[in-house]
Amino acid sequence: MAWEFRKLGPGENVAVEAQRDPFAAPKWAPPVWHMPEGLVLLVNLVRVIVRTVVFLVRNIVPVSVLSGLGWLGYRFGWTVPVVVLAPAVLGLSGWVLADRPSFVRWVGRPALARWRLVTVYRRNWQPVLVTAGLTKVHKGREYLPSLVRVRCGPTSDRVLVTMLKGQAPDAWEDVTPNLAHGFGAALVRVRIGDRPGRIWLEFVRRDALAVPIPALPIPDASAVDLSGAEIGRQEDGSPWRLRLLGTHVLIAGATGSGKGSVIWSTIRALLPLMLAGLVEVWAVDPKRMELSFGRALFERYGRYSDDPKGGMVDLLEAAAEDMNARAERFAGLTRSFTPSREHPFRVVLVDELAFLTAYCPERDLRKRAESALAVLTSQGRSVGYCVIGAQQDARKEVNNLRNLFPDRIALRLDEDEQVDMVLGDGARDRGALADQISPIPEIGAGVGFVRLETTPDPVRVRAAYVSDDDIRDMVALGFPDVEAA
Numbered sequence: 181m182a183w184e185f186r187k188l189g190p191g192e193n194v195a196v197e198a199q200r201d202p203f204a205a206p207k208w209a210p211p212v213w214h215m216p217e218g219l220v221l222l223v224n225l226v227r228v229i230v231r232t233v234v235f236l237v238r239n240i241v242p243v244s245v246l247s248g249l250g251w252l253g254y255r256f257g258w259t260v261p262v263v264v265l266a267p268a269v270l271g272l273s274g275w276v277l278a279d280r281p282s283f284v285r286w287v288g289r290p291a292l293a294r295w296r297l298v299t300v301y302r303r304n305w306q307p308v309l310v311t312a313g314l315t316k317v318h319k320g321r322e323y324l325p326s327l328v329r330v331r332c333g334p335t336s337d338r339v340l341v342t343m344l345k346g347q348a349p350d351a352w353e354d355v356t357p358n359l360a361h362g363f364g365a366a367l368v369r370v371r372i373g374d375r376p377g378r379i380w381l382e383f384v385r386r387d388a389l390a391v392p393i394p395a396l397p398i399p400d401a402s403a404v405d406l407s408g409a410e411i412g413r414q415e416d417g418s419p420w421r422l423r424l425l426g427t428h429v430l431i432a433g434a435t436g437s438g439k440g441s442v443i444w445s446t447i448r449a450l451l452p453l454m455l456a457g458l459v460e461v462w463a464v465d466p467k468r469m470e471l472s473f474g475r476a477l478f479e480r481y482g483r484y485s486d487d488p489k490g491g492m493v494d495l496l497e498a499a500a501e502d503m504n505a506r507a508e509r510f511a512g513l514t515r516s517f518t519p520s521r522e523h524p525f526r527v528v529l530v531d532e533l534a535f536l537t538a539y540c541p542e543r544d545l546r547k548r549a550e551s552a553l554a555v556l557t558s559q560g561r562s563v564g565y566c567v568i569g570a571q572q573d574a575r576k577e578v579n580n581l582r583n584l585f586p587d588r589i590a591l592r593l594d595e596d597e598q599v600d601m602v603l604g605d606g607a608r609d610r611g612a613l614a615d616q617i618s619p620i621p622e623i624g625a626g627v628g629f630v631r632l633e634t635t636p637d638p639v640r641v642r643a644a645y646v647s648d649d650d651i652r653d654m655v656a657l658g659f660p661d662v663e664a665a
């Protein structure tokens with residue numbers, strides 16, 4: 181449609197639709213006002229002043245320091261600011277040398293957070309959010325979610341965001357790839373914020389778990405905590421502690437995903453208590469691969485079976501029977517379990533659950549194994565029994581005991597829908613991308629996601645790698661008499 185202007189008087193122009201047809205009804209549009217140049221300049225000047233004041237207030241500390249030093253230099257010469265700065269620089273250097281972690285915590289990280297706030301997040305905030313469709317335009321006005329705070333960790337940034345009124349975290353979860361590319365991060369996860377209407381965006385700058393973690397040192401017996409045995413590292417660099425007391429653990433992962441490293445790191449963490457007679461590991465090893473390496477250890481400090489003709493099922497049934505006897509004995513006496521030599525904490529380790537519950541050709545054995553496992557997992561927690569089951573296939577039809585395992589670990593999985601089957605509904609949307617873990621062993625083996633009790637958000641972890649030599653050393657430690665002979 182073409183428009184033309186009609187001048188009605190000085191400074192009064194009217195925009196009307198250009199019409200070729202002389203008989204058409206006239207169409208009128210609002211007048212276009214002439215804006216005096218001086219007013220335009222004034223408005224722009226006010227804008228610049230407001231922006232400068234906002235910048236100065238937001239950056240009050242660096243601006244005050246720099247202007248103070250500048251003023252000293254101007255008033256008394258450049259040596260004065262240097263003399264003023266020197267003790268501060270010396271003090272900070274001394275701090276770094278004396279206590280680097282506290283310097284990083286109180287100075288390094290906040291300074292990095294400030295820097296990334298200004299140069300990465302605030303700078304790209306509007307264009308990225310507009311492109312990702314997270315802004316709204318209403319009556320010609322653009323509404324933009326606001327950026328509250330940035331915190332920097334060793335490998336990731338956490339950005340606190342106030343969403344638009346009426347927005348939900350799902351809207352952000354749907355566009356995490358856009359946010360990752362927009363802000364130059366490897367990965368973005370959406371976390372619940374400190375109050376309704378707010379979320380934390382976690383921008384992963386680099387993969388802290390990309391390098392294998394060597395086997396952890398065997399702890400002292402007094403340092404072993406059955407409520408949190410250290411078996412690897414979390415993405416934020418803190419130890420990954422696996423709870424064993426009062427729970428059962430399911431480890432799901434495709435072939436080569438590193439289930440063995442989770443199993444062996446757990447045994448390694450328990451070894452001192454096994455040697456002290458306070459923990460027993462009963463191992464069921466249908467694959468005869470992973471666990472057979474430490475067979476001697478289980479036979480001496482627990483039990484071991486790889487017999488497909490019924491030995492493995494017998495072992496499970498013996499465990500269930502013993503557990504029942506223990507439950508009867510403890511009934512009404514105690515509610516919390518403390519391991520002793522008489523009643524050691526018993527870990528029942530099943531390397532491939534699906535073999536016993538789905539693949540075993542004998543129906544009778546399958547049924548017996550399933551019912552022994554169901555008894556152990558449903559009643560064993562409070563009397564010092566913990567079942568650790570590993571399995572390659574997370575599908576429901578393969579393992580319908582899954583829900584009896586309160587704690588579950590998802591290592592690399594073949595399909596995205598298996599993630600929620602293992603970790604529970606919504607886990608993948610909350611960032612548990614177990615199907616995207618690298619199949620290259622050095623990068624992805626032993627890497628997985630867990631859900632901790634304290635937060636519904638899945639946490640990325642990596643188990644330490646216990647090599648064959650490490651296992652040999654552990655076996656040697658378990659047989660000091662043989663070594664001495």
Ligand SMILES: Nc1ncnc2c1ncn2[C@@H]1O[C@H](COP(=O)(O)OP(=O)(O)OP(=O)(O)O)[C@@H](O)[C@H]1O
Binds near residue numbers: 393433437440441622
């Ligand atoms: N935590 C780890 N860090 C680095 N490399 C690892 C780790 N765990 C395992 N690996 C490597 O990955 C390979 C596969 O590991 P592993 O045999 O434990 O997988 P799995 O899940 O038990 O497989 P399967 O189900 O086929 O037995 C191993 O050869 C090992 O070298």
